[in-house]
Each structure stands twice: as C-alpha cells, then as structure tokens.
Amino acid sequence: MTFRARLVTAFGVVALVPLVAIAFGVRREMDQRLTAQDTRRAAALAAVATADLSRRGVSIGDRLASLADALRDDNRFRLAVTQGDASERPYVLDLAGREMRLTGLSMLQIQDASGRILSSGHFRNEYDRLEPDLPALVASARGAALVHARTADGPVLALVRVDSVRLGGRALAIVGGEVVDSAFLARLAPGDEFSIALSLPGGDGAGATAAAPPDSHTVVVSRTAVPYIGGGPGGSRTEQAATLTLSRSTAALDALRRSVDIWFAAAIALTAAIALAASAWLAARVSLPLRELAEQTSRVDLDRLDVDFDTGRDDEIGALSRLLGAMTRRLRASAARERDAERRAAVGDIARQVNHDVKNGLAPIRHVLRHLAQVERDEPARLAAVFAERRPTLDASVDYLDTLARNYARLSPRLDVAPCDANAIARIVAAGASLPRSAALVLELAEDLPPVRADALVLRRILENLVTNACDALDGRGGTVTIGTARADGGAQLTVSDSGSGMTRAQLNRAFDDFYTTKPGGTGLGLSIVRRLVADLGGALRVDTEPGAGTRVSVTIPPNDKPRAPDGPSEQP
Amino acid sequence: MPASLDVAVTDAPDSIAAWLSDRGAYRVSERVGDTVHLESVVADAGPSLVLHRVPARGARDAIDAGVDVLLTSDPDAVAYAATRPDLTSVPSAWNREYGLLLLASQSSDAAPALDTLRDELATGAVRVESRPVRASSTDSCADPAGAPTASATSAVARARIVYSRADDVARSLAARLIALGSSRRELLAALSPSLANAGDSLRAEGVDPGTVAGEVLRGGAVAAVVAVPRFSGCGVLTLPGADVPSPRVVPLIETRERLIARRGLTGRALAALARAIGDSAQAGP
Numbered sequence: 001m002t003f004r005a006r007l008v009t010a011f012g013v014v015a016l017v018p019l020v021a022i023a024f025g026v027r028r029e030m031d032q033r034l035t036a037q038d039t040r041r042a043a044a045l046a047a048v049a050t051a052d053l054s055r056r057g058v059s060i061g062d063r064l065a066s067l068a069d070a071l072r073d074d075n076r077f078r079l080a081v082t083q084g085d086a087s088e089r090p091y092v093l094d095l096a097g098r099e100m101r102l103t104g105l106s107m108l109q110i111q112d113a114s115g116r117i118l119s120s121g122h123f124r125n126e127y128d129r130l131e132p133d134l135p136a137l138v139a140s141a142r143g144a145a146l147v148h149a150r151t152a153d154g155p156v157l158a159l160v161r162v163d164s165v166r167l168g169g170r171a172l173a174i175v176g177g178e179v180v181d182s183a184f185l186a187r188l189a190p191g192d193e194f195s196i197a198l199s200l201p202g203g204d205g206a207g208a209t210a211a212a213p214p215d216s217h218t219v220v221v222s223r224t225a226v227p228y229i230g231g232g233p234g235g236s237r238t239e240q241a242a243t244l245t246l247s248r249s250t251a252a253l254d255a256l257r258r259s260v261d262i263w264f265a266a267a268i269a270l271t272a273a274i275a276l277a278a279s280a281w282l283a284a285r286v287s288l289p290l291r292e293l294a295e296q297t298s299r300v301d302l303d304r305l306d307v308d309f310d311t312g313r314d315d316e317i318g319a320l321s322r323l324l325g326a327m328t329r330r331l332r333a334s335a336a337r338e339r340d341a342e343r344r345a346a347v348g349d350i351a352r353q354v355n356h357d358v359k360n361g362l363a364p365i366r367h368v369l370r371h372l373a374q375v376e377r378d379e380p381a382r383l384a385a386v387f388a389e390r391r392p393t394l395d396a397s398v399d400y401l402d403t404l405a406r407n408y409a410r411l412s413p414r415l416d417v418a419p420c421d422a423n424a425i426a427r428i429v430a431a432g433a434s435l436p437r438s439a440a441l442v443l444e445l446a447e448d449l450p451p452v453r454a455d456a457l458v459l460r461r462i463l464e465n466l467v468t469n470a471c472d473a474l475d476g477r478g479g480t481v482t483i484g485t486a487r488a489d490g491g492a493q494l495t496v497s498d499s500g501s502g503m504t505r506a507q508l509n510r511a512f513d514d515f516y517t518t519k520p521g522g523t524g525l526g527l528s529i530v531r532r533l534v535a536d537l538g539g540a541l542r543v544d545t546e547p548g549a550g551t552r553v554s555v556t557i558p559p560n561d562k563p564r565a566p567d568g569p570s571e572q573p
Numbered sequence: 574m575p576a577s578l579d580v581a582v583t584d585a586p587d588s589i590a591a592w593l594s595d596r597g598a599y600r601v602s603e604r605v606g607d608t609v610h611l612e613s614v615v616a617d618a619g620p621s622l623v624l625h626r627v628p629a630r631g632a633r634d635a636i637d638a639g640v641d642v643l644l645t646s647d648p649d650a651v652a653y654a655a656t657r658p659d660l661t662s663v664p665s666a667w668n669r670e671y672g673l674l675l676l677a678s679q680s681s682d683a684a685p686a687l688d689t690l691r692d693e694l695a696t697g698a699v700r701v702e703s704r705p706v707r708a709s710s711t712d713s714c715a716d717p718a719g720a721p722t723a724s725a726t727s728a729v730a731r732a733r734i735v736y737s738r739a740d741d742v743a744r745s746l747a748a749r750l751i752a753l754g755s756s757r758r759e760l761l762a763a764l765s766p767s768l769a770n771a772g773d774s775l776r777a778e779g780v781d782p783g784t785v786a787g788e789v790l791r792g793g794a795v796a797a798v799v800a801v802p803r804f805s806g807c808g809v810l811t812l813p814g815a816d817v818p819s820p821r822v823v824p825l826i827e828t829r830e831r832l833i834a835r836r837g838l839t840g841r842a843l844a845a846l847a848r849a850i851g852d853s854a855q856a857g858p
Contacts, residue, residue, distance in 0.1 A: 123748065125751075129752060150755070152748035
C-alpha cells in the first residue's frame with residue numbers, strides 16, 4: 001500500500017469514524033426522545049379521545065333528560081299517550097323527528113312500556129314496531145352503548161343512551177343518540193395523524209377516519225371497549241363489546257427520521273469528500289517530495305555524488321533532504337579520499353611493477369656484465385669474443401627495457417601484436433633465468449611450433465614472471481624448472497613447471513591477487529601481471545599444483561586468426 | 574271579481590295547470606318561466622289564474638307575505654292557516670294517486686291484506702291529506718296487457734324500493750313499506766312475495782324523478798313508489814323500453830291539496846276557483 005493510500009485511509013478513518021459515531025449517537029438519542037415524547041403525546045390524546053367519547057355519552061344523556069322534561073310538559077303528547085286521542089297521532093308521529101332536530105340528536109325513538117315505538121325521529125314511519133329489549137339493554141350498559149338502528153335507507157350504528165318519563169302512570173322509554181359514522185369518528189380523532197376504527201363483534205365495523213389509510217406507518221395507540229347491543233331489528237338483542245381502536249400515523253416521525261438520516265448521510269458524504277480531498281492534497285504535499293527525494297537518492301552512486309539535496313523546507317522532509325545531502329557530501333569526501341588512496345596505490349603498484357620489470361630487464365645485463373668482468377679478469381684475450389657472444393643478450397635486454405620504458409610512458413600499454421617465435425622467446429627467458437645453484441632448467445620446445453601472433457614483449461614478460469616464480473618455488477633447493485612449448489588447437493601452448501613446494505588450495509585461490517605473496521621480499525605482482533597479460537593476448541591460463549608436487553602453469557595462445565576472448569584463469573590443484 | 578288571481582303553489586305549476594286543464598274549467602294561456610297563466614274556458618265563469626311556485630317549506634311565509642291564494646298539501650301550512658281567522662281553507666279534489674310499481678305478480682287472494690295495507694299507509698305514513706285507494710282506475714289503466722309474470726329481471730332485482738327524491742309523500746310511503754317489512758311482513762306479501770322475502774334487507778332510496786320506473790324495469794329495485802296525477806281519464810305513466818314485461822302499478826293511496834285563501838276574496842272568485850279545483854262532492858259550484 002502506498003504512502004498516499006495509507007494517508008487517505010487514515011484520514012478517512014480519522015474523520016469518518018468519529019462523525020459516524022456522533023451521527024449514530026445523536027440519531028439514537030433523538031429517536032429515543034422523540035419516540036418517548038410522541039408516545040406520551042399519543043397516550044394523552046388517546047385519553048382525550050376516550051374522554052370525548054365519554055362526554056358525548058354524557059351529553060346525549062343530558063339531552064334525553066331535557067327531552068323527558070319537555071315531554072312531561074307537552075299536553076298534546078300527553079293527550080295522545082294517556083287518552084289515545086287519535087287526532088294527535090300525526091303530532092306524535094312527527095314529535096320524535098322534531099325533537100331530534102331540536103336536541104341535535106341523530107337517532108331518537110320513544111317507546112311505550114311494551115316496547116312499541118310511538119315515535120321515531122330517525123325513521124318516522126317505523127312507528128308501531130316492537131322493540132322491547134332495547135331500553136333495558138341500553139340501561140344496563142350504564143352509559144352510552146352502540147346499537148344498530150334501522151332506517152329506511154338501512155341500518156345505522158348509533159351511540160345511544162336511554163331515559164324514561166312517566167305520563168299518567170304510563171312509563172315511556174326514550175332511546176336517543178348520535179349516529180356513529182366516519183364523521184362522528186373523525187370528530188373523536190384528536191388530530192390529523194390519528195385515525196379511529198370501530199370493530200364490532202362478528203367482524204362488522206364502522207368506517208375509520210384517518211388522514212391517510214392505514215399503512216406501515218400506522219401504529220395502534222389504544223383500544224377502548226364500548227358496550228354494543230348486538231342484534232337488531234327483527235332479531236333478539238344481546239349486550240356485547242365493540243372495540244374503538246385509535247391508531248396513529250408515524251409518517252411524520254418517520255419522515256423526520258428519514259430527513260435526519262439524509263442529513264447525516266449528506267454530512268458523512270461531505271466529510272468523506274473533504275477528507276479525501278484534504279488527504280489527497282496532503283498526500284501530494286508529502287508523497288511528492290518524498291518521491292522526488294527517492295528519485296534523487298536513486299541517482300546516487302560512487303560515480304554520481306553530485307546530486308543536489310538542497311531544499312528550503314523546514315519540515316521533516318527538509319530535514320531528511322539535508323541529512324541525505326550531508327551524507328552525500330561525506331560520501332563524496334570519502335570517495336575522493338578513496339580515489340586518492342587508489343591513485344596512490346596504483347602509482348605504488350606501477351612503481352613496484354616498473355621496479356620489478358626493470359629488475360627483470362637488468363638481470364641479464366647484470367649477468368652479462370658479471371660474465372664480461374670475469375672474462376676480463378680471468379681471460380682478457382677472450383673478452384672481445386665473449387662480448388660478441390653475449391652482445392645479443394645485452395641488446396635484447398636493452399631493447400626490452402626500451403620497450404618497457406615506452407610502454408610505461410604510455411601508462412596504458414598497447415599490444416604490438418605480430419607473429420613471433422615463442423621458442424626463441426623461451427630460450428631468451430631461459431638464458432636470463434636466475435636458477436638456484438643445484439637446480440636445472442629444461443627446455444622442452446616443440447620444433448614445429450608455428451609463429452604465435454602476439455606481442456613478443458608481452459610473451460617474454462609472461463614467461464619471465466612464470467620462470468621467476470618457478471625458480472622461487474624451488475626455495476634454493478635443487479630441482480627442475482621446465483619451459484615447454486607445444487601446438488594447441490591451432491595456437492600455441494607455453495608451459496612453465498617446477499618441482500618446487502607447490503601450493504595449497506587456499507594459496508592457489510589467492511595466487512593471482514595483486515600483492516599476494518608467500519615469499520619474503522616478494523612483491524605479489526608476478527602472477528597478477530601474468531593474468532592481465534594473458535588476458536591482453538586473449539589467451540587462457542591454467543594452473544596445476546599440489547603441495548609438495550610442484551606447480552605447472554600453462555598459457556594457451558589462440559591461433560592467429562581466432563583470438564580468444566579473455567577469460568579468467570582456471571586452476572587445477 | 575278580480576280579473577286574475579295570484580295563486581301560489583307548492584307543487585309544480587305545470588302539473589297543477591295540467592290538472593286544472595283536465596278538469597275543464599281552465600286552459601293554459603301563457604307560460605313564462607316557472608309561472609303559468611290560466612284563463613277560464615267559460616266566459617265570466619271565474620277569474621284567470623297566475624300560478625307561481627313557492628318552496629314547500631315556504632308556504633307559511635307565502636301566507637304571511639299576503640298571497641291571495643295558496644294551493645298546497647303542506648299540513649303545517651294548513652294547520653297554520655286554521656289558526657288565522659283571516660284565512661279560509663277549501664280542500665281540492667283528490668288529485669294525486671300513489672301506487673307501487675313492481676314486476677312481481679300479485680296474489681289473487683291478497684285483496685283484504687291490500688286494503689289493510691292501504692288503510693295503514695293512509696292513516697299515518699304520510700303527512701298530507703290522504704285516503705286509501707279503493708276503486709281506483711289507475712291499475713286497470715297502467716296494465717292494459719294484464720299482470721306480468723315474475724321475470725328473470727325481477728328475480729335478481731336489488732332489495733330496494735325507489736322513489737323520486739323530490740317527492741316527500743313517495744319517500745314516506747317507501748319508508749313505511751320498509752318499516753312494515755320487519756313488523757308486518759304479511760302486508761308486503763299482499764303486494765309481492767319478493768318484497769316480503771326481502772324483509773329486513775329492504776331499503777328505500779331516492780332517485781332522480783325520471784329514473785324511478787326505469788330502476789324497476791332494469792332490475793335496480795324490486796318496486797318503486799310512483800305518483801300518478803288523477804285525471805279524468807287514465808293516469809299517465811310513461812315507461813321506457815318496449816321489450817320489457819309490462820309493469821303493474823298497485824294503487825295505494827290518493828292525496829289532495831288545500832286551497833288557502835284570504836277571506837277578503839270570499840265571493841265569486843273563490844267560489845269559482847273552489848268549484849274548479851274542488852271535489853264535486855265537497856265543493857259544488
């Protein structure tokens with residue numbers, strides 16, 4: 001995961017988690033309080049509705065009591081009831097309707113002791129029908145009761161009470177009330193969000209009034225039992241119980257919840273967007289300099305220590321840049337010191353190599369001069385002859401030194417490749433070899449060796465170094481140093497072997513390292529120079545050695561037309 | 574004698590005018606909106622009449638406003654006029670007959686029960702002056718083809734009795750029939766077994782005046798209370814549809830109105846008018 005992704009994630013988590021936690025907390029607390037408040041309010045309004053229903057019953061009773069008083073004072077009605085005055089029959093028939101309108105009732109019937117309806121307000125022409133049980137059943141309800149009253153248009157449900165009046169010893173029952181329809185129930189509903197439904201035994205029900213039809217947002221607030229005189233005209237009546245159900249729509253509360261949720265979601269989304277933008281900006285502010293720093297750092301190596309880490313930032317990235325700059329400067333100083341040390345070491349190496357090569361070039365001269373001095377002292381007459389005999393050696397050594405000087409003058413020697421006689425070079429080297437007194441140098445030269453295409457000086461340096469090492473390996477004891485040549489795969493193979501002490505595996509592994517030597521006063525450059533020179537010629541180097549069994553070094557020079565790519569030396573213990 | 578009498582009516586002036594014309598004393602001379610002008614057929618037989626309508630519940634207000642003559646069946650107006658010494662009241666002839674239109678057959682031995690039913694309806698069911706129909710001509714006029722048999726239409730008819738919602742008398746008769754459906758079902762059986770069988774489920778419903786008979790014919794109601802003006806000939810009952818069984822109208826009650834007039838008009842004018850609208854048995858010339 002990238003630093004930017006981590007930063008964005010962290011920013012998002014840090015910003016969103018607390019906000020979501022707050023949102024849920026506030027939502028939960030608000031929901032609980034609103035719900036509790038709403039429940040209390042609904043319960044209070046339900047009590048109001050129940051009380052209103054009760055008050056309506058009381059009001060009906062009051063109006064029936066007033067009507068009873070009025071009937072006692074109504075002489076025409078009294079005459080009709082007590083004296084059977086037929087002329088007043090129309091008056092009686094219309095009486096209930098008139099009184100019903102006056103009292104604001106919507107159901108009224110006056111019955112005699114036998115239950116015969118004398119006058120009906122809600123159904124004028126229902127007179128003479130017998131309904132003896134109704135007054136007693138309504139009275140037993142001890143308050144208002146629901147009954148089904150018949151009208152010409154069909155039965156209607158009414159909330160009724162009963163009262164009575166005695167006229168001339170005749171008991172009359174007055175049953176009256178209000179029709180319970182949707183309008184009646186609507187008036188009972190304490191608010192638009194409430195609805196009231198009336199459920200009658202047997203599944204019969206009155207209409208419900210509501211601001212909206214019952215749905216998933218509707219909850220029942222209360223259920224109130226209301227006495228219900230079941231049955232009806234034509235059937236026996238019984239007292240049962242109806243249920244008045246007050247329901248409430250929670251749509252407003254749910255809408256409030258939804259609105260709060262939407263606002264919270266919007267706030268979270270906005271916060272998330274801001275957090276993402278801010279974190280992206282911040283990540284860009286942080287990760288971009290880091291990336292640039294990484295790119296700058298990736299360019300640093302020992303050859304490129306000039307990378308500029310300077311910055312004007314005063315933050316952690318600035319500090320890191322400055323630290324990297326300081327580190328680069330230290331590296332630069334260290335590299336300079338190392339290069340200086342290498343240069344000095346290289347100069348020393350060259351000096352030692354020059355010293356070594358000059359010594360090698362001077363050794364034959366020294367031998368010749370020592371020989372000439374000996375001849376002058378012992379046989380002066382032969383001095384000229386010996387000088388003439390040894391003059392080629394002197395000339396060759398002088399040429400060698402001259403070429404060496406030219407090469408060193410160029411610092412980087414260039415091969416002067418040309419066909420040369422490897423056997424002749426071998427003989428020259430053998431002639432100049434400094435063998436221990438009891439040692440013997442053997443030449444095993446192939447007679448049919450073709451000319452070798454190489455730099456003769458390089459070839460001589462190779463053989464001189466190998467012969468010198470072979471002589472040293474004899475440790476001043478007796479033994480044999482053999483210089484051999486042979487054809488090899490179209491090229492030539494030069495071999496220098498000794499019967500000396502040989503090398504261990506560890507010694508062999510380091511034999512070609514610069515300055516590695518096991519000899520007191522040795523430079524440790526002989527074999528390393530041989531390795532480089534063989535590589536310059538494109539030849540191959542092989543070492544076969546074993547402690548106590550001597551060492552054999554083979555140099556293979558590729559044929560003239562097929563120069564070999566230089567490869568590392570191979571050793572065979 | 575005044576040249577014309579201003580007559581307020583609580584019924585439709587056209588209906589009253591048609592009735593008066595049928596009685597032969599007057600003929601329509603002019604119609605202006607809801608006002609109908611009638612002139613005497615016989616010269617000097619009486620004043621010309623100007624009929625204009627007043628609301629049914631405004632009859633007493635018309636009296637108080639000083640209208641010359643009021644022709645109404647409103648019992649409250651009649652009772653109010655009786656308390657006023659300056660007013661006199663003369664009954665008209667029985668000018669309207671109410672019957673029950675139905676498709677179901679009538680029991681042949683139902684005549685006694687039918688008479689009882691007519692008595693029952695005439696004595697309390699309606700608030701206007703009424704009497705049971707006895708030897709009515711309407712039933713024979715309305716059913717020239719004879720009594721129809723119970724049809725499929727009537728078998729599925731809705732259990733309701735319809736009436737014109739503009740006719741209080743018809744509404745009262747329908748309501749009484751509904752009430753009798755639960756208390757005295759045998760009386761309804763005299764009219765129609767299907768009416769009696771409907772019993773408590775029977776309902777009364779007011780409909781547009783022009784659709785009363787149609788409701789029965791198309792099976793929307795088992796019966797309809799219809800009003801038929803009493804003319805010298807047969808009652809006019811226009812029934813739509815020629816391919817339906819002929820309906821039967823069972824006469825129930827007949828009603829009449831009252832002529833309420835200021836006593837100042839007593840004399841030839843009122844006598845002429847009373848003679849024109851009155852029952853020959855009660856108000857002779």
